[in-house]
Amino acid sequence: MGRDQAAEINATGVTVDxxxxxVRYLLYGLLPSxxxxxxxxxxxxxxxxSRRRPAPRNP
Structure with missing residues:
Protein backbone atom coordinates (compact mmCIF):
# COMPACT_ATOMS: atom_id res chain seq x y z
CA MET A 1 0.00 0.00 0.00
CA GLY A 2 1.43 3.30 -1.03
CA ARG A 3 1.49 6.45 1.02
CA ASP A 4 -1.09 8.09 -1.26
CA GLN A 5 -3.49 5.17 -0.86
CA ALA A 6 -3.07 5.22 2.92
CA ALA A 7 -3.75 8.96 2.97
CA GLU A 8 -6.86 8.48 0.83
CA ILE A 9 -8.19 5.77 3.14
CA ASN A 10 -7.45 7.99 6.13
CA ALA A 11 -9.24 10.94 4.53
CA THR A 12 -12.37 9.00 3.62
CA GLY A 13 -12.62 7.33 7.03
CA VAL A 14 -12.70 3.81 5.61
CA THR A 15 -11.26 1.28 8.00
CA VAL A 16 -10.42 -2.37 7.54
CA ASP A 17 -11.51 -4.70 10.31
CA VAL A 23 -13.65 -14.06 7.27
CA ARG A 24 -13.16 -13.01 3.65
CA TYR A 25 -9.89 -14.95 3.47
CA LEU A 26 -11.52 -18.07 4.90
CA LEU A 27 -14.68 -17.90 2.76
CA TYR A 28 -13.22 -16.76 -0.54
CA GLY A 29 -9.67 -18.12 -0.33
CA LEU A 30 -9.16 -21.08 1.92
CA LEU A 31 -12.56 -22.75 1.59
CA PRO A 32 -12.56 -22.86 -2.24
CA SER A 33 -8.95 -24.05 -2.29
CA SER A 50 0.47 -46.17 -5.92
CA ARG A 51 -2.14 -48.93 -5.50
CA ARG A 52 -2.42 -49.59 -9.24
CA ARG A 53 1.24 -50.50 -9.67
CA PRO A 54 2.37 -53.94 -8.54
CA ALA A 55 4.68 -54.06 -5.53
CA PRO A 56 8.35 -54.70 -6.26
CA ARG A 57 9.45 -58.28 -5.68
CA ASN A 58 12.10 -59.05 -3.12
CA PRO A 59 14.99 -61.19 -4.43
Whole structure:
Protein backbone atom coordinates (compact mmCIF):
# COMPACT_ATOMS: atom_id res chain seq x y z
CA MET A 1 0.00 0.00 0.00
CA GLY A 2 1.43 3.30 -1.03
CA ARG A 3 1.49 6.45 1.02
CA ASP A 4 -1.09 8.09 -1.26
CA GLN A 5 -3.49 5.17 -0.86
CA ALA A 6 -3.07 5.22 2.92
CA ALA A 7 -3.75 8.96 2.97
CA GLU A 8 -6.86 8.48 0.83
CA ILE A 9 -8.19 5.77 3.14
CA ASN A 10 -7.45 7.99 6.13
CA ALA A 11 -9.24 10.94 4.53
CA THR A 12 -12.37 9.00 3.62
CA GLY A 13 -12.62 7.33 7.03
CA VAL A 14 -12.70 3.81 5.61
CA THR A 15 -11.26 1.28 8.00
CA VAL A 16 -10.42 -2.37 7.54
CA ASP A 17 -11.51 -4.70 10.31
CA UNK A 18 -9.17 -7.61 10.96
CA UNK A 19 -12.13 -9.92 11.59
CA UNK A 20 -13.70 -8.99 8.27
CA UNK A 21 -10.44 -9.64 6.43
CA UNK A 22 -10.11 -13.02 8.17
CA VAL A 23 -13.65 -14.06 7.27
CA ARG A 24 -13.16 -13.01 3.65
CA TYR A 25 -9.89 -14.95 3.47
CA LEU A 26 -11.52 -18.07 4.90
CA LEU A 27 -14.68 -17.90 2.76
CA TYR A 28 -13.22 -16.76 -0.54
CA GLY A 29 -9.67 -18.12 -0.33
CA LEU A 30 -9.16 -21.08 1.92
CA LEU A 31 -12.56 -22.75 1.59
CA PRO A 32 -12.56 -22.86 -2.24
CA SER A 33 -8.95 -24.05 -2.29
CA UNK A 34 -9.94 -26.91 0.01
CA UNK A 35 -13.30 -27.65 -1.60
CA UNK A 36 -12.18 -27.91 -5.24
CA UNK A 37 -9.61 -30.70 -4.73
CA UNK A 38 -12.10 -32.54 -2.52
CA UNK A 39 -14.74 -32.27 -5.23
CA UNK A 40 -12.28 -33.51 -7.84
CA UNK A 41 -11.35 -36.43 -5.60
CA UNK A 42 -15.01 -37.32 -5.17
CA UNK A 43 -15.75 -36.99 -8.90
CA UNK A 44 -12.87 -39.23 -9.97
CA UNK A 45 -13.14 -42.40 -7.90
CA UNK A 46 -10.56 -45.12 -8.10
CA UNK A 47 -7.51 -46.43 -6.41
CA UNK A 48 -4.58 -44.11 -5.93
CA UNK A 49 -1.77 -44.44 -8.46
CA SER A 50 0.47 -46.17 -5.92
CA ARG A 51 -2.14 -48.93 -5.50
CA ARG A 52 -2.42 -49.59 -9.24
CA ARG A 53 1.24 -50.50 -9.67
CA PRO A 54 2.37 -53.94 -8.54
CA ALA A 55 4.68 -54.06 -5.53
CA PRO A 56 8.35 -54.70 -6.26
CA ARG A 57 9.45 -58.28 -5.68
CA ASN A 58 12.10 -59.05 -3.12
CA PRO A 59 14.99 -61.19 -4.43
Missing amino acids: VGEVT WFLPGLADWAMPGAPV
